[in-house]
Amino acid sequence: MAEKHITDVTDGTFQLDVLESEQPVLVDFWATWCGPCKTLAPAVEEIAAEFDGRLKVMKLDVDQNSATASRFAIRGIPALLLFKGGKEVERIVGLVPKATISETVLKQMN
Secondary structure, three states: OOOOOEEEOOOOOHHHHHHOOOOOEEEEEEOOOOHHHHHHHHHHHHHHHHOOOOOEEEEEEOOOOHHHHHHOOOOOOOEEEEEEOOEEEEEEEOOOOHHHHHHHHHHHHO
């Protein structure tokens, strides 16, 4: 399901790919059956392209990676979690405009 600028992450790769990343990481928690997740996907891809080289954007399928979803108390999807220095610094839950995501990312990059 990953797009050009987005990489899939799993329970097995989350520690290395997200928590140990030197760059900030935006993780899109989603599921194949989630309509709002599909609606949000193009905005997430645009964010990934705009911040390419400064922000890693990853997708985590909550149905296939329930351990990570549980670890971060994902109760509703889509959920976008922004990690910086191995810690969650922002959380956006639900279908939001691209501008909201962009503003959230920019706030943490400054």
